[in-house]
Amino acid sequence: MVMGYHQFESEPGEGPKTAFSTKQGHWEYRRLHIGLKTASATFKKKMNSELSGLIGTCCFVYLDDIVTYVISLADSNTKLQDMYDRLRMYKLKLQPDKCEFLRKEVNYLGHQMTEAGIRPDPQKVMAVEQLPTPTTAKQLKTLWHH
Numbered sequence: 001m002v003m004g005y006h007q008f009e010s011e012p013g014e015g016p017k018t019a020f021s022t023k024q025g026h027w028e029y030r031r032l033h034i035g036l037k038t039a040s041a042t043f044k045k046k047m048n049s050e051l052s053g054l055i056g057t058c059c060f061v062y063l064d065d066i067v068t069y070v071i072s073l074a075d076s077n078t079k080l081q082d083m084y085d086r087l088r089m090y091k092l093k094l095q096p097d098k099c100e101f102l103r104k105e106v107n108y109l110g111h112q113m114t115e116a117g118i119r120p121d122p123q124k125v126m127a128v129e130q131l132p133t134p135t136t137a138k139q140l141k142t143l144w145h146h
Contacts, residue, residue, distance in 0.1 A: 004064030007092050008032040008046050050090045054083060060108070067108055076102070 008031065010018065015028035018036060032039055040063060047061050055061055058079040059068045068083060070076040087094065100106075106113045112121045134140040 062109055
């Protein structure tokens with residue numbers, strides 16, 4: 001999504017929580033700012049609300065990533081139109097250079113989505129399998145914190 005977080009207006013009264021000062025003056029964000037501790041949760045809540053009814057039936061949403069899934073080209077046209085209508089209704093914009101269409105396979109959040117279903121991304125599984133077994137407490141703590 002184009003400047004995903006900035007597409008949502010801040011809630012009334014939230015401006016002072018985003019305030020900062022420069023030589024040019026005192027400023028407050030009027031839009032959701034990614035640097036706020038609660039920004040991710042607020043963004044997720046808004047996306048879940050505004051794409052309600054589509055999530056789980058034709059798409060997955062994680063922050064500003066939307067993945068649609070379909071069975072056929074005709075199904076694709078219908079589901080994409082539903083999604084576009086909803087995005088348009090809430091005045092949300094997509095970033096065209098990040099959009100991909102008609103993919104038979106997508107790696108998303110450590111999973112591989114294919115026509116056969118969803119499975120863990122084999123490269124992620126291999127990376128975990130190839131981790132060396134820790135032999136000292138320090139090595140174990142190092143693995144734990146990464």
